[in-house]
Amino acid sequence: MDPKEFLMKMVRSYFMLVTLILAAITIIGRIYAPDEKISYGMLGDTFQLAALGIIPGIIMYSKKELSVKQVVIRKILQFIVVEAEIMIAMYMSDTIDTGNENVMISVAVSVFAVFAVLNILNLISENITAARLNKDLMEFRSNNE
């Protein structure tokens, strides 16, 4: 992939991640600390977490086009790295109660959910593109037959 194209994809994913992490924080917060208010610091953490989550995306970079098998392997590797670094970041920060097992499981599940949703959104986007291509293909064929 062209480095510029890859960078644009990373930036797009970053902003999607910010939204999804905010959604995850909101859901976990409502379950475990419904009376707490989100601080400016917490909002800032969202941007940092998204930046942290986007860095392993470099695993998906390749000058040559990847095969389906290569994409799947790299996606799994990317998920493992994202999960590990977010959990380490949680243990290193004092924003959440890392001693509470339920909270930590929720964070781990949330990371998986955010990762899955991000990839599902990409798949939906590709399906929309395919639908547009099929529509254009029909018109192209009827115009040229």
Place this chain on the structure above:
Amino acid sequence: MEINISTIEKDKNEHLDIYCHEVNDEVTEIVSFVKSRQGQLTGVIDGTQYEISLSDVYYIEGVDNKVFIYSKDEVYETRHKLYELEEMLKEKRFLRVSKSILLNLMKIESIKPALNGRFTAILQTGEQIIISRKYVPDLKKALKGGK
């Protein structure tokens, strides 16, 4: 080789004569080019030469310095390079969809997403051809009627 071009009257048939000492590779190539402009390609199976109508061609593939033309039931070898065919057929609804494949857009039944920004073209024969991400913008443009 000398080239003479003469303008003839509208009621006469246009034709091309080649006067040569022998029918060598160069002459064969010229003939092949002219035929491709007229909607035909020349392909070889087991040493026998065939004329293939472009409307019968599904795709053209380059494999290890050889180029093959795929119709519904046959695979012909051609002497042309893939980039030459790409140039010759760009006005004939053929499009490069990967490093090694020129696809007849009229033979695509449908398109479905493959992973990582790539797409798969399902041909009328059921055969599947990968459309590389790099060529997807060209495909979009071509289907919209652009060159």
